[in-house]
Amino acid sequence: MSTPNPAGLTIRARLAQASAGLGSCRSRLANFVLPPVCLSCHKPLIGYDTLCATCWRNVEFIRPPVCDRLGTPLAHDIGVITISAAATADPPVYDRARAVAHFTGTARALIHALKYADRHDGRRLLGRWLSTAGAEILDDAHLLVPVPLHRLRLFTRRFNQAAILAQELARQRQMAWDPAVLIRVKRTAQQVGLTRDQRMRNVAAAFRVPERALARVETRNIVLVDDVITTGATVNACARALKSAGAARVDVLAIALATGDHVGERIS
Numbered sequence: 001m002s003t004p005n006p007a008g009l010t011i012r013a014r015l016a017q018a019s020a021g022l023g024s025c026r027s028r029l030a031n032f033v034l035p036p037v038c039l040s041c042h043k044p045l046i047g048y049d050t051l052c053a054t055c056w057r058n059v060e061f062i063r064p065p066v067c068d069r070l071g072t073p074l075a076h077d078i079g080v081i082t083i084s085a086a087a088t089a090d091p092p093v094y095d096r097a098r099a100v101a102h103f104t105g106t107a108r109a110l111i112h113a114l115k116y117a118d119r120h121d122g123r124r125l126l127g128r129w130l131s132t133a134g135a136e137i138l139d140d141a142h143l144l145v146p147v148p149l150h151r152l153r154l155f156t157r158r159f160n161q162a163a164i165l166a167q168e169l170a171r172q173r174q175m176a177w178d179p180a181v182l183i184r185v186k187r188t189a190q191q192v193g194l195t196r197d198q199r200m201r202n203v204a205a206a207f208r209v210p211e212r213a214l215a216r217v218e219t220r221n222i223v224l225v226d227d228v229i230t231t232g233a234t235v236n237a238c239a240r241a242l243k244s245a246g247a248a249r250v251d252v253l254a255i256a257l258a259t260g261d262h263v264g265e266r267i268s
């Protein structure tokens with residue numbers, strides 16, 4: 001809060017000046033120690049947390065119009081909320097999904113770097129992308145929940161990439177996130193190379209809301225956060241568990257949507 005005391009303002013102004021001076025020192029030091037590079041190809045850049053022009057062009061962003069349930073692109077914008085034929089024929093358990101980009105090019109490279117190369121420096125850019133792509137489902141959401149890993153997988157990988165994304169998005173949007181309201185109780189086989197039916201059987205009953213977390217889920221609008229949506233089997237299984245526990249709405253937000261050729265890739 002501002003204060004009318006002129007002396008106070010002077011002190012605040014001096015503190016602000018000192019802080020700005022320290023900030024610019026810190027920034028010069030950071031530039032010297034870790035000069036900014038493109039998050040994907042590592043080409044030198046003038047700013048942090050971004051991509052070079054070539055890598056930007058290789059992000060296939062998903063833009064409206066999209067199917068309101070699956071988040072898949074639609075050919076024509078008819079100006080109203082539209083549900084695709086695929087969603088009508090086989091409605092998902094979750095309410096709405098949104099993804100930043102197709103699982104190809106730079107988006108795929110950034111996800112692979114996050115998951116398999118311990119490169120977490122892309123999280124601020126990925127968080128900004130999630131915030132934009134998910135604006136309409138985030139506006140009245142109460143809680144962000146990352147798709148959980150089984151504890152043994154967590155032990156070998158040491159981190160959950162979905163939790164890194166959810167935490168960063170929560171920080172940027174000043175929202176609540178909770179990695180403990182949904183747990184993976186069944187250690188499922190890798191989803192890679194499985195058909196859609198096999199994936200659904202693989203993850204059925206794999207997720208549960210623990211008794212102690214029920215109060216945080218009941219009547220809440222939840223946004224599940226994951227890195228890639230493939231067939232939707234995993235997020236559907238998560239949504240089923242959250243809805244069984246009383247969630248009012250479960251939406252899904254991911255960096256990428258894998259369709260066609262990329263569904264069978266190593267993405268679980």
Ligand SMILES: [Zn+2]
Pocket residue numbers: 038039040041042043051052053054055056
């Ligand atoms: Zn680049």
